[in-house]
Amino acid sequence: MFKGFTHTVINVSEAELNVRYGGNGPPVLLLHGHPRTHVTWSKVAPELAKSFTVVCPDLRGFGRSSKPADRPDHAGSSKRAKAKDCIELMSQLGFEQFALVGHDRGSYTAYRAALDYPERITCLAVLDCIPILEALSRCNEIFARQWYHWFFFAQPEKPERAILADPDKWYGGQPESMGDEEYVEFRRAIHDPETVHGMIEDYRAGLYIDKQHELQDRQLGRMIKCPTLCLWSKFDDLEDIYGDVLGIWRSWAPDVTGKAIGSGHHMAEEAPEEVTAELRDFLLKRT
Numbered sequence: 001m002f003k004g005f006t007h008t009v010i011n012v013s014e015a016e017l018n019v020r021y022g023g024n025g026p027p028v029l030l031l032h033g034h035p036r037t038h039v040t041w042s043k044v045a046p047e048l049a050k051s052f053t054v055v056c057p058d059l060r061g062f063g064r065s066s067k068p069a070d071r072p073d074h075a076g077s078s079k080r081a082k083a084k085d086c087i088e089l090m091s092q093l094g095f096e097q098f099a100l101v102g103h104d105r106g107s108y109t110a111y112r113a114a115l116d117y118p119e120r121i122t123c124l125a126v127l128d129c130i131p132i133l134e135a136l137s138r139c140n141e142i143f144a145r146q147w148y149h150w151f152f153f154a155q156p157e158k159p160e161r162a163i164l165a166d167p168d169k170w171y172g173g174q175p176e177s178m179g180d181e182e183y184v185e186f187r188r189a190i191h192d193p194e195t196v197h198g199m200i201e202d203y204r205a206g207l208y209i210d211k212q213h214e215l216q217d218r219q220l221g222r223m224i225k226c227p228t229l230c231l232w233s234k235f236d237d238l239e240d241i242y243g244d245v246l247g248i249w250r251s252w253a254p255d256v257t258g259k260a261i262g263s264g265h266h267m268a269e270e271a272p273e274e275v276t277a278e279l280r281d282f283l284l285k286r287t
Helices: 079-092 105-118 132-137 139-145 147-152 158-165 166-172 180-190 195-219 238-242 246-252 272-286
Strands: 006-011 018-022 027-031 054-057 100-104 123-125 228-233 257-262
Touching: 006 257, 018 100, 027 079, 027 105, 054 132, 054 180, 079 195, 079 246, 100 105, 100 272, 105 195, 123 272, 132 195, 132 257, 139 238, 147 158, 158 166, 180 195, 195 257, 228 238, 228 246, 228 272, 238 246, 246 257, 257 272
Parallel strands: 027 054, 027 100, 100 123, 123 228, 228 257
Antiparallel strands: 006 018, 018 054
């Protein structure tokens, strides 16, 4: 995996991050989603590295990165805390400004960084995501059926117990689409009780402190100022649930463009060529 990339651990002020980086050119930070690790980008990152310096960390709480201490308000797993990690990581690598790409749960950290550190983010790409506040405000019976896990994962203890009873059955995943090495790394993560807890804490933070941060954004009229790309999976459910995905994003990021990708949810694994092409075209025009 990641031929030519450096694999290391980088300490930031509040976390220890497992990171791969490589390539040459303008910097791009890629953030994975749940229940993946940074290796979900293994087919995309080397191609982007032909034109960019690509950085792929495990988010705190996920993969081989450190796990934050539990707090009643879940602040250690908040997207604000994870965005701060990302900013400090890129500073340590010598990048004061950079492009930022996030998939699924990683998208929430990505747009939080764009909101909290607008001077640092040159452009933003969010994959299979709308803001948490927008999702909750549109919560209906379809959302409850298809995204019930948001509310189950918010419960104490029971989600971890259910997942760890049979992580492979709960999460699925196939080496055929992920790659053999990638599948081994994925299984290592989902079988580790501390990592499963860290991933579930990300959801608990989403329904509590992250939601509060987004309410504050709305009250203060804060918007994402940089050019933004939104991609979503044609064969997943984002468009079925929300309809006009770009219309929702325009109230947060006025300079947004995007389209559906012909894949299921884990698009970097299932449609890496199309994802790479869309990201490269967007990034080359804006970095």
